Amino acid sequence: MLNILAAAAMTMSTIIIPPGGAPGDTPPPDHITIDVVTVNGSGCPAGTAAVAVSPDNKAFTVTYSEYMAQVGVGAKPTDFRKNCQLNLRVNVPQGFTYGIAQTDYRGFGHLERGASGVQRASYYFQGMSDTRRKTHTYKGPLSDDWQATDKVEVAAIVYHPCGERRNFNINTELRVAAGSSDPKKTTSFMSMDSTDGAIETTYRFSWKRCP
Amino acid sequence: MLTAMTAAALALAALTPTDAADTPPGRVTIDVVTVNGSGCPAGTAAVASAADNTAFTVTYSDYLAQTGAGAKPTDFRKNCQLVLRVYYPQGFTFGIAQADYRGFAHLATGARGVERANYYFQGMSQSTPRTHTFTGPMSDNWQATDRTEVGAIVYAPCGEQRMLNVNTQLRVQGGASFMTMDSTDASFSTNYHFSWKKC
Numbered sequence: 001m002l003n004i005l006a007a008a009a010m011t012m013s014t015i016i017i018p019p020g021g022a023p024g025d026t027p028p029p030d031h032i033t034i035d036v037v038t039v040n041g042s043g044c045p046a047g048t049a050a051v052a053v054s055p056d057n058k059a060f061t062v063t064y065s066e067y068m069a070q071v072g073v074g075a076k077p078t079d080f081r082k083n084c085q086l087n088l089r090v091n092v093p094q095g096f097t098y099g100i101a102q103t104d105y106r107g108f109g110h111l112e113r114g115a116s117g118v119q120r121a122s123y124y125f126q127g128m129s130d131t132r133r134k135t136h137t138y139k140g141p142l143s144d145d146w147q148a149t150d151k152v153e154v155a156a157i158v159y160h161p162c163g164e165r166r167n168f169n170i171n172t173e174l175r176v177a178a179g180s181s182d183p184k185k186t187t188s189f190m191s192m193d194s195t196d197g198a199i200e201t202t203y204r205f206s207w208k209r210c211p
Numbered sequence: 212m213l214t215a216m217t218a219a220a221l222a223l224a225a226l227t228p229t230d231a232a233d234t235p236p237g238r239v240t241i242d243v244v245t246v247n248g249s250g251c252p253a254g255t256a257a258v259a260s261a262a263d264n265t266a267f268t269v270t271y272s273d274y275l276a277q278t279g280a281g282a283k284p285t286d287f288r289k290n291c292q293l294v295l296r297v298y299y300p301q302g303f304t305f306g307i308a309q310a311d312y313r314g315f316a317h318l319a320t321g322a323r324g325v326e327r328a329n330y331y332f333q334g335m336s337q338s339t340p341r342t343h344t345f346t347g348p349m350s351d352n353w354q355a356t357d358r359t360e361v362g363a364i365v366y367a368p369c370g371e372q373r374m375l376n377v378n379t380q381l382r383v384q385g386g387a388s389f390m391t392m393d394s395t396d397a398s399f400s401t402n403y404h405f406s407w408k409k410c
Contacts, residue, residue: 050247052294052333055372059334063245063292065252074284104336106329106378108288145329145380149336187284193248193378194292198334 031201033057043067043082070189111140114180115188126167238401240264250274250289266398279387318347322385
């Protein structure tokens with residue numbers, strides 16, 4: 001049984017324990033590890049994203065070839081918002097584990113004066129409605145690289161002796177608004193080059209059954 | 212591994228299978244894991260690694276940033292990101308990492324072309340950008356070189372391993388201009404290396 005406290009403000013008493021799943025084939029190690037299961041969305045259709053997971057399974061990099069939201073000349077009316085959702089398998093060891101999940105988003109923004117761009121990520125566990133959102137806003141004039149970092153606390157209690165696996169979703173999105181800029185004469189856009197994630201296990205208690 | 216499955220399902224432009232059980236030799240070696248970006252979508256980049264894995268060449272068929280007639284408003288900037296797995300031998304290693312970028316630029320008078328590479332390790336926020344600027348009028352090949360000293364201390368053969376990201380980009384400002392990247396070459400030369408054993 002696993003629970004993730006996405007919100008830092010949450011206390012132990014608010015932990016909701018979801019129903020247990022089948023144990024994995026191999027017991028997870030002493031720390032939280034991650035695998036990237038799927039990458040999909042309007043900003044990263046099949047064949048446009050590449051995934052590289054670190055050998056220790058504690059970090060990953062996703063790169064994109066056409067993750068771009070835009071408004072103005074050359075843009076379709078629906079192009080102002082694009083998303084890319086990452087589904088990660090999180091392997092959590094038995095016991096109580098506390099860690100920090102860090103994600104770095106990097107890309108390029110070209111925003112005319114008066115236009116604005118938003119990079120947002122929603123973090124939630126498969127099957128749980130509790131969602132944590134982090135938003136970063138950029139304002140024009142801008143024509144340069146941008147970078148945003150989110151840190152989300154992760155706490156899990158797993159009673160199963162072999163640990164558990166749960167799928168974690170990160171839904172990233174880019175939005176661009178023309179604002180007071182002229183979309184008939186100009187184009188504003190935000191693109192995402194890469195998403196990097198890493199989970200650092202800060203501390204961990206494990207327990208044994210009483211004889 | 213799941214990594215490989217996921218990668219295959221996502222139709223990577225390039226994937227070099229790696230074996231975590233490999234013992235690294237007494238020098239720094241590299242594998243190109245993925246190549247992807249708006250300037251190098253799937254099927255447009257080719258990777259050639261040196262036999263000893265200390266150098267590689269990536270060539271591009273479609274890496275072009277442009278402005279003016281025929282260009283979309285978003286075409287003035289293109290990127291291509293390389294994810295590299297770097298193998299450091301156990302112990303202390305010191306060497307030089309060098310990257311050479313080559314291409315062609317056609318820049319009108321008053322136009323500007325920029326080649327920038329951003330270097331960072333997976334999972335770390337710190338980025339190191341290196342920028343090279345070319346000014347018009349110009350209609351010729353261009354070349355840019357970045358050189359970095361690499362000092363690594365690896366205490367254990369199973370220590371933390373993070374991929375090295377090299378995100379290159381081309382930008383063109385000004386009318387009726389373009390800039391292409393034909394190739395990216397990188398090499399790691401290991402100048403010296405101390406190793407130690409468990410007490």
